[in-house]
Amino acid sequence: MIMTNSKKVLLEIKCLGDGDKMIFEYKGKEYKIICWEVNNELNYSVYSNNSYSLNGMNVDKISNKYISLYTYDMMGNISKYKMSLEEIKTGMIICAD
DSSP states (O other): OOOOHHHHHHHHHHTOOTTOEEEEEETTEEEEEEEEEETTEEEEEEEESOTTOOOEEEEEEEOSSEEEEEEEOTTSOEEEEEEEGGGEEEEEEEOOO
């Protein structure tokens, strides 16, 4: 059985635990997904992979095809975006201390 890129990316994200990060490339730009645990539930956020960047979005859900993202601006307006797992090129995983 051949594993699709979507399946590979999904498996790598599901391997992340509290405090872990994964660097990845999407449409020519580098990002990081950060995992944290609250009340025994894993949560994720995606940020530009720039040490000075505060540009990030929260993960609403991760399906077999997409990472659904959202963020609110200071006026309460919501922005949404779907990242295709098929277009993600995974990189380094950074484990929490």
